[in-house]
Amino acid sequence: MRIALDAMGGDHAPAEPVAGAVAAARAYGIEVALVGRTVAIEAELAKHDTAGLALPIIEAPDLIEMDEHPANAARRKPNASINVALRLVKGGTAAAMISAGNSGAVMAAALLTLGRIPGIERPAIGAVLPTPGGRVLLIDAGANTDPKPSQMVQFGQMGAIFMEKVQGVRNPRVGLLANGEEASKGNELVQATHPLLAASSLNFVGNIEGKDIPAGAVDVVVADGYTGNVVLKLTEGVASMLLGMIRTELTANVLTKILAAGLRPVFRRVRSRLDYREVGGAPLLGVEGVVVIAHGRSDARAIENAIRACKEAADGGTVAAIRSLRPTKVAGGIA
Amino acid sequence: MRIALDAMGGDHAPAEPVAGAVAAARAYGIEVALVGRTVAIEAELAKHDTAGLALPIIEAPDLIEMDEHPANAARRKPNASINVALRLVKGGTAAAMISAGNSGAVMAAALLTLGRIPGIERPAIGAVLPTPGGRVLLIDAGANTDPKPSQMVQFGQMGAIFMEKVQGVRNPRVGLLANGEEASKGNELVQATHPLLAASSLNFVGNIEGKDIPAGAVDVVVADGYTGNVVLKLTEGVASMLLGMIRTELTANVLTKILAAGLRPVFRRVRSRLDYREVGGAPLLGVEGVVVIAHGRSDARAIENAIRACKEAADGGTVAAIRSLRPTKVAGGIA
Numbered sequence: 001m002r003i004a005l006d007a008m009g010g011d012h013a014p015a016e017p018v019a020g021a022v023a024a025a026r027a028y029g030i031e032v033a034l035v036g037r038t039v040a041i042e043a044e045l046a047k048h049d050t051a052g053l054a055l056p057i058i059e060a061p062d063l064i065e066m067d068e069h070p071a072n073a074a075r076r077k078p079n080a081s082i083n084v085a086l087r088l089v090k091g092g093t094a095a096a097m098i099s100a101g102n103s104g105a106v107m108a109a110a111l112l113t114l115g116r117i118p119g120i121e122r123p124a125i126g127a128v129l130p131t132p133g134g135r136v137l138l139i140d141a142g143a144n145t146d147p148k149p150s151q152m153v154q155f156g157q158m159g160a161i162f163m164e165k166v167q168g169v170r171n172p173r174v175g176l177l178a179n180g181e182e183a184s185k186g187n188e189l190v191q192a193t194h195p196l197l198a199a200s201s202l203n204f205v206g207n208i209e210g211k212d213i214p215a216g217a218v219d220v221v222v223a224d225g226y227t228g229n230v231v232l233k234l235t236e237g238v239a240s241m242l243l244g245m246i247r248t249e250l251t252a253n254v255l256t257k258i259l260a261a262g263l264r265p266v267f268r269r270v271r272s273r274l275d276y277r278e279v280g281g282a283p284l285l286g287v288e289g290v291v292v293i294a295h296g297r298s299d300a301r302a303i304e305n306a307i308r309a310c311k312e313a314a315d316g317g318t319v320a321a322i323r324s325l326r327p328t329k330v331a332g333g334i335a
Numbered sequence: 336m337r338i339a340l341d342a343m344g345g346d347h348a349p350a351e352p353v354a355g356a357v358a359a360a361r362a363y364g365i366e367v368a369l370v371g372r373t374v375a376i377e378a379e380l381a382k383h384d385t386a387g388l389a390l391p392i393i394e395a396p397d398l399i400e401m402d403e404h405p406a407n408a409a410r411r412k413p414n415a416s417i418n419v420a421l422r423l424v425k426g427g428t429a430a431a432m433i434s435a436g437n438s439g440a441v442m443a444a445a446l447l448t449l450g451r452i453p454g455i456e457r458p459a460i461g462a463v464l465p466t467p468g469g470r471v472l473l474i475d476a477g478a479n480t481d482p483k484p485s486q487m488v489q490f491g492q493m494g495a496i497f498m499e500k501v502q503g504v505r506n507p508r509v510g511l512l513a514n515g516e517e518a519s520k521g522n523e524l525v526q527a528t529h530p531l532l533a534a535s536s537l538n539f540v541g542n543i544e545g546k547d548i549p550a551g552a553v554d555v556v557v558a559d560g561y562t563g564n565v566v567l568k569l570t571e572g573v574a575s576m577l578l579g580m581i582r583t584e585l586t587a588n589v590l591t592k593i594l595a596a597g598l599r600p601v602f603r604r605v606r607s608r609l610d611y612r613e614v615g616g617a618p619l620l621g622v623e624g625v626v627v628i629a630h631g632r633s634d635a636r637a638i639e640n641a642i643r644a645c646k647e648a649a650d651g652g653t654v655a656a657i658r659s660l661r662p663t664k665v666a667g668g669i670a
Contacts, residue, residue: 132580142514145522179477179564187480187561210565211572226522227562229514230545231569237546238573245467245608246581249601259597266584266591273580 002054003310004085004094007036007044008063009101010298017100018044020303025053027304028311033094035060035085060084063101066296070104074112082106086113089289096290096310098281100298106291107143107284114288117323122147123286124155124225125293126162127232128279133216137163137172141282142229149192152176152222156202157325158285159220165316166283166309167219175208175218177227183207189224197222239274243267281306283313286322290314337389338645339420339429342371342379343398344436345633352435353379355638360388362639363646368429370395370420395419398436401631405439409447417441421448424624431625431645433616435633441626442478442619449623452658457482458621459490459560460628461497462567463614468551472498472507476617477564484527487511487557491537492660493620494555500651501618501644502554510543510553512562518542524559532557574609578602616641618648621657625649 005021007014014036021032022045031054034041038059045055060081064073077083082105088094090113099106107123116123127141139159144151156174163172176197178186183194185207197204205218213221213231223231246267250260272278280302281294290313294306340356342349349371356367357380366389369376373394380390395416399408412418417440423429425448434441442458451458462476474494479486491509498507511532513521518529520542532539540553548556548566558566581602585595607613615637616629625648629641 132576132583145514177565179480179561187559190561210567210569211575213569214572214576224522226514226525227565230512230562230566232545234545234548234566234569235573237549238570239577240546241467241549242574242577242605242609245605246601248467249604250598252601256598256601259594262594263585263591263598266581266587270577270580270584274577 001311001314002031002033002094003307004033004035004058004088004097005303005307006081006085006097006099006101007034007041008060008081009099010294011296012299013100014040014044016299017303019048019300020298020307021055022048022050022053023300023304024307025055028308030054030311031056032307033058033088035088036063036081037061058084058088064105066102068102068105070102071108073102074105074109082109083113086110086291090114095314096292098292098294098306098310100294100296100303100306103293103296106293110284110287110289110291114291117286117288117319119325120154120158120286120322122151122154123284124158125282126159126285127228127282129213129235130274130279131214131216132273135167135279136213136216136219136221138213138221138223138228138231139285140223140225140228141232142225143284145224145226147189147224149189149196152189152193152224153196153200154286154325156197156204156220156222157200158322159222160202161321162283162285162313162318163219165318165321166312169219171203172219173205174202174220174222175205175212177221177223177231178207178209181207181209193222243271277302278305280309283309283318285318288319290319336430336646336649337366337368337428338642339368339370339393339423339432340638340642341416341420341432341434341436342369342376343395343416344434345629346631347634348435349375349379351634352638354383354635355633355642356390357383357385357388358635358639359642360390363643365389365646366391367642368393368423370423371398371416372396393419393423399440401437403437403440405437406443408437409440409444417444418448421445421626425449430649431627433627433629433641433645435629435631435638438628438631441628445619445622445624445626449626452621452623452654454660455489455621455657457486457489458619459493460617461494461620462563462617464548464570465609465614466549466551467608470502471548471551471554471556473548473556473558473563473566474620475558475560475563476567477560478619480559480561482524482559484524484531487524487528487559488531488535489621489660491532491539491555491557492535493657494557495537496656497618497620497648497653498554500653500656501647504554506538507554508540509537509555509557510540510547512556512558512566513542513544516542516544528557578606612637613640615644618644618653620653623654625654
């Protein structure tokens with residue numbers, strides 16, 4: 001299997017993407033096509049032992065910066081690494097594409113190059129959140145700020161497929177994010193979505209509250225992209241604040257410093273269980289191909305895991321499964 | 336000063352509310368009117384030393400259960416403790432009212448009994464969130480799931496008044512919760528609200544992201560009540576999950592258990608700095624009187640702090656200050 005990696009995307013490109021690709025090629029025995037400026041990529045590759053690894057370079061002379069307007073840049077830079085990598089997927093010479101670059105540009109370019117899966121109204125970003133009991137998929141994590149109820153139902157369907165095919169969760173529990181558990185709760189969008197989800201073939205458990213997400217009460221959390229993005233960044237922020245407070249308190253005096261030193265492995269384990277780098281990026285679901293968006297701050301470890309996530313999504317057949325949702329779309333809504 | 340306490344409200348009523356009232360009367364030298372069933376309240380008071388404390392009982396034969404329909408119960412039970420306590424405020428014989436009961440019923444009853452402050456379109460719940468750098472007011476934390484842009488601006492104005500008058504923050508920084516910092520980010524509501532906040536006399540710092548809330552990047556976070564409620568409960572949930580994970584890891588073996596025992600005061604300090612019980616309840620801003628909603632799980636310590644919050648809001652003159660917002664309302668929006 002060949003995965004196309006945007007070697008120029010992310011805050012630490014191309015060094016970290018290339019290092020992650022080397023690690024992934026070795027760990028999973030797959031081919032990783034490094035898309036970007038050949039000279040820069042070759043310089044990074046020279047720092048690693050790549051003997052026996054399949055790491056071809058695909059030249060892409062252009063690149064999209066993190067602060068460029070997503071849709072404009074995607075359209076005006078056909079030879080940017082994001083677009084070249086997506087064309088490998090479109091042409092069938094790569095099974096999946098992954099980028100830690102401008103995520104809005106990845107979405108826009110994926111829509112332009114790969115297009116939507118027929119029947120899917122709006123592709124959505126699924127963010128995998130680690131919880132003590134397992135992983136939870138939050139969908140939509142930021143692609144659609146004002147979705148329609150029928151689109152929310154599709155988010156739930158695509159999310160359930162991902163959790164089943166890629167994360168191996170049988171009959172995933174789907175919850176609708178609301179401001180209370182009762183069916184009457186929620187804003188207008190949530191209230192209109194609730195009966196559609198209840199009538200669908202999903203394992204819909206009803207409305208859930210913010211606290212139910214980290215508690216792992218469901219496998220798939222359906223939310224509009226505005227709220228989903230707030231949830232994603234708030235979760236990261238609260239965890240980071242709390243660990244920071246504990247660190248400050250532990251280093252406040254000599255005694256606690258000594259005790260804390262002995263507990264370092266404990267804190268390392270907690271941090272690693274919550275680490276976005278272990279999760280492996282967020283799938284963009286609903287486009288005609290496997291696309292994984294990695295955190296802009298991704299280091300080699302995060303890229304390696306995101307490449308693994310690409311492989312798992314391609315192996316699991318998420319795109320084909322989402323394509324098969326099509327017949328369930330009926331006039332006026334989703335059955 | 337006399338504060339009216341709904342002695343029958345909350346999961347642990349009347350025991351914890353009465354215990355909290357005794358503590359507050361002693362700590363702050365104020366009168367706390369205990370509103371509810373005289374016999375039950377007298378039985379609880381008998382467990383405490385109340386010599387010299389001002390703790391009159393005001394009979395209210397009825398009560399509103401936690402699972403009753405808020406608006407219906409508020410209307411159909413005029414002699415419920417929530418309604419009787421609010422009438423003390425309305426009649427001027429109490430400076431403020433606090434309840435840990437059915438929060439929807441408190442809101443509905445406050446609107447019925449006290450009414451809105453002229454010019455305020457919708458009262459909102461302000462939730463005080465503790466952060467390492469200080470307190471942040473999240474408004475609206477759940478009263479209005481689909482507010483209008485002009486109402487969002489008023490949330491910001493009322494929140495800024497609260498932070499200034501009650502928390503002593505000079506020229507509070509107001510942020511609009513969004514899925515990105517750029518002014519172009521947000522859902523339709525946020526995009527329509529942004530220019531109104533920018534044109535207001537508030538110290539508006541622009542859009543903020545979920546991670547900026549625990550980081551204490553602003554003093555007032557403006558959000559619709561649906562998203563605000565998700566933020567409030569998610570913050571609680573993530574902190575509780577993380578502390579639970581650390582606890583599990585620390586008790587995993589004998590060595591870490593011993594080390595952790597020495598660090599117990601550290602964790603106690605961290606927990607107490609994040610504890611909702613120390614915050615003292617959420618003000619309902621925009622009604623004609625000081626109303627504080629306490630957590631349903633409130634214990635005596637939480638009630639004592641909520642009574643202190645009532646006193647501070649009454650001392651600070653939040654209602655008069657919000658009333659003075661009226662002239663700033665102009666046709667088509669808020670200046």
